Amino acid sequence: MNNWSWSYVGEIMPDILRGLWITVQATFYGSLVSFALGLVWALALRAPSRWVTWPVSIFVEFVRNTPLLVQLFFLFFVLPGWGLTFAPLTTGVIGLGLHYSTYTSEVYRAGIDGVPPGQWEAATALSLPRRRIWIAVILPQAFRRVVPALGNYVIAMFKDTPLLAGITVADMLFQANSISATTFDYLEPITVVGVLFVVISYPTSLLLRALERRLVR
Amino acid sequence: MTGALWGLFFEGLWITIQLMVYSAALAAAVAFGIGLSRTSRFWIVRFLSGVYVEFFRGTSALVLMFWLFFALPLLGWQLVGIWAGTLALGLSYGAYGSEIVRGAVQAVAPAQREAAVALSFTPWQRLTKVILPQAVPEMMPPFNNLLIELLKGTALASLLSIGELTFQAKLARLSTGQSAQIYGIILVLYFLVAFVLTRIMRVLERRAKASIGRAVPRGEGWFSRKLPVEQQGPEALATGGKP
Numbered sequence A: 001m002n003n004w005s006w007s008y009v010g011e012i013m014p015d016i017l018r019g020l021w022i023t024v025q026a027t028f029y030g031s032l033v034s035f036a037l038g039l040v041w042a043l044a045l046r047a048p049s050r051w052v053t054w055p056v057s058i059f060v061e062f063v064r065n066t067p068l069l070v071q072l073f074f075l076f077f078v079l080p081g082w083g084l085t086f087a088p089l090t091t092g093v094i095g096l097g098l099h100y101s102t103y104t105s106e107v108y109r110a111g112i113d114g115v116p117p118g119q120w121e122a123a124t125a126l127s128l129p130r131r132r133i134w135i136a137v138i139l140p141q142a143f144r145r146v147v148p149a150l151g152n153y154v155i156a157m158f159k160d161t162p163l164l165a166g167i168t169v170a171d172m173l174f175q176a177n178s179i180s181a182t183t184f185d186y187l188e189p190i191t192v193v194g195v196l197f198v199v200i201s202y203p204t205s206l207l208l209r210a211l212e213r214r215l216v217r
Numbered sequence B: 001m002t003g004a005l006w007g008l009f010f011e012g013l014w015i016t017i018q019l020m021v022y023s024a025a026l027a028a029a030v031a032f033g034i035g036l037s038r039t040s041r042f043w044i045v046r047f048l049s050g051v052y053v054e055f056f057r058g059t060s061a062l063v064l065m066f067w068l069f070f071a072l073p074l075l076g077w078q079l080v081g082i083w084a085g086t087l088a089l090g091l092s093y094g095a096y097g098s099e100i101v102r103g104a105v106q107a108v109a110p111a112q113r114e115a116a117v118a119l120s121f122t123p124w125q126r127l128t129k130v131i132l133p134q135a136v137p138e139m140m141p142p143f144n145n146l147l148i149e150l151l152k153g154t155a156l157a158s159l160l161s162i163g164e165l166t167f168q169a170k171l172a173r174l175s176t177g178q179s180a181q182i183y184g185i186i187l188v189l190y191f192l193v194a195f196v197l198t199r200i201m202r203v204l205e206r207r208a209k210a211s212i213g214r215a216v217p218r219g220e221g222w223f224s225r226k227l228p229v230e231q232q233g234p235e236a237l238a239t240g241g242k243p
Helices: A006-044 A050-064 A068-082 A088-113 A117-125 A130-167 A172-183 A187-215 B003-037 B043-058 B061-075 B081-107 B110-118 B123-160 B165-176 B179-211
Strands: none
Touching (some): A006 A050, A006 A088, A006 A172, A068 B179, A130 A172, A130 A187, A130 B123, B003 B043, B081 B123
16 A cells, blocks of 8 residues: 655656647547548448448448557558558557547538538529539538537547557556656556546536537527 | 467457456446436435546546556555456446436436326336336447447457457467458457447347337348437537447
8 A cells, every 4th residue: 555645746747748748639630630531431421322332331330340459550560561651649640530530420421411401402403513512501511510529529539549558659648657667656647647537528528518509509 | 370370369359258248247237327326316316426427438448447457456456457457448338328328218208207106106116117118228229339339448458468359469460470460350350249249239129129119110221330429419429429
């Protein structure tokens, strides 16, 4: 039984905060990748040809139903063999973004389905070209609906960034581990990291709920 | 790929399934316990169960697992790896599940509860004979999603050196160096388990709905696992979307 030491917490804070910065970066870039790729999947799944929708739906289901950690290992160990060598953080961002894009695609799908059919009809009646219907009419209305749900995936992604420690990204968990490996005292570092996750994600989810009430009416 | 490697994988798969079953059992117990507490008449019960849910949903399952495995022994409790994994997965996915239970229980028509009161059912009879039989079928599709998330979560236990599928893959990679093949195969194995689980859950949902005289629409796609995006209320969205 050892006791909680605040001075030890103070000593390790700089390292943990450096890890937090990496965590935030991974979440930010991972979100960008997942927002972009998710839209690609959502639009591809609406393509008129089965030759597009089938492979995409199989790929999306496959990625969504297999563990992120294994996908990260796959990217980390297999891509260099194909001549693609990235920094661990980049690999992590690609993995996170790809995995979550299979969830965000579903959010976009719901958002697009939620646009009232009258909007499609009006745009067709005005004989807008197909491209313009999407960019000027449908997507702007769909985006408004999907913001809160996308925000929730950002929080989920934030909570999944510790997995990147498994591919040597120096995030919070990695920092906590390397500190503990030298001091043999796991209690403070890992507790601080766990509490930091709650302290950041809970207010963010409250913020999102407020945003949702404003946007989705 | 030699027979020995396949042996290694199936050994790992067996531990993965055990880990999943134990954590799912714990998560179900937590989900019903906490979920029903959140509909309690007493504010203190609602408040405490709310704190539990927000805490375990707010933190990362992997960090919790590390905490249980590395930090808890320093407080005097040493857990075997597989139990640390089970506990972390069960407690955090139970928190997600409790929201499903709460949502389904609250969605039962209020007249049903009133009718049970009028018939002077005890609270226990009200719960087990009126509320739950109608709420449980509604829980099946989101529970299916949660079960798949839990299956994916078992891979985290490999970082505690528990010999489940992902860990065995690591051993196989270290001994053969064929990363693409090995990780490709275990991804397919995870996918197959998820597929079978989804099928089983669909059958259970059909049965549960049939028992209260409702039908499940057929033909919902080849994988038949729909993510709950549209029907999510504000509360469901707050779970982080991942069910």
